[in-house]
Amino acid sequence: MQTSRITRRPTGLALTACAVALSLTTSCGSGSTTGATSADGKAKITVLRSNGAIFEPLYLAQQQGYFEDAGLDVTIKAGAQDTSQNAPSVLGGEAQFAMTDSSGFLKGAAQDMPIRIVTGLQSATTRTAPTDGLLVKKDSPIRSFADLEGRTVGISALGGTIQFICEYLVEKDGGDPSKVKFVALPTSSLTDAATSGKTDAVFSFGPFYFAGKESGLRSMGNGMNDLPGMVQGVLFAGQRYLSANAATAKKFTGAVAKAITYANEHPGAVKAIDKKYTEVPDEFIDAHDTNYYDKNLDTAVMRTVITKMHTFGLLDKAPADDAVYWDQAPTVTAGGE
Known part of the structure; x- marks a missing residue:
């Protein structure tokens, strides 16, 4: 049993992550900047999902042909159990996009890792009952x-x-x-x-x-x-990849956005994915409503999270917005619901 009043992610952990990336690239945070293509000319993308949930729109984008329609050849893989550890794989070029939650991402951003959120997947909302x-x-x-x-x-x-x-x-x-x-x-x-x-x-x-x-x-x-609007699931990428492949990244996030809309309109399709890719019992999946998905990133609520996490000692520092979001990410400033 691990005990702590306040836990701060040691700088050494981020340095370890950087070292992993270093073994794959010439400099920490360089990553792959040249987008690979398949034999039929589609841009190849690997995305690392979580091992728990919120990844359903990725599979729906694949099943509904949204990735293919966008000219993308997307491979979805299960990422690290601790999704904050997906960053080294993204920076090292093993994957172009990866999932995590807000705290997982912010811990990397607070250590100046060159990663940016490209889209939200799910945020806390009063639309649904607590889970x-x-x-x-x-x-x-x-x-x-x-x-x-x-x-x-x-x-x-x-x-x-x-x-x-x-x-x-x-x-x-x-x-x-x-x-x-x-x-x-x-x-x-x-x-x-x-x-x-x-x-x-x-x-x-x-x-x-x-x-x-x-x-x-x-x-x-x-x-x-x-705390409505608190981001619970995001997709992120390396800053250098985004700079070199902005058009491809935009196609990817556009396809995910379509899948988010589809997921909210077709809960049965979401449940089918959960039954296939999670260890949650089918009976539980059938008996409970699906979550509400949202691509939007509420920057006002995220700023509250950043400020308070830093105050509570959960972040070494409070990263600025330009170190958090891709400049084409779907940000809003609603400040919650």
């Missing part, structure tokens, strides 16, 4: 996030999006995030930890969140949906 959140015992004295002061919260990984949203909601509720202790536990053990009293609360998600509620745990708040 994640804080769970406590039914008779727990914890009634608000501020009540987490002096308590222990179990989460699946330290220093990422889940720790951030917990600290953000504690502060928003008038509490002091620095007085909350976080421990990292296997996702499958979170319900047990809260039920047994090993932790005072847990923040769970997906099937584990619903299983926790069904076991008698009480949920608090609306999870990540309590």
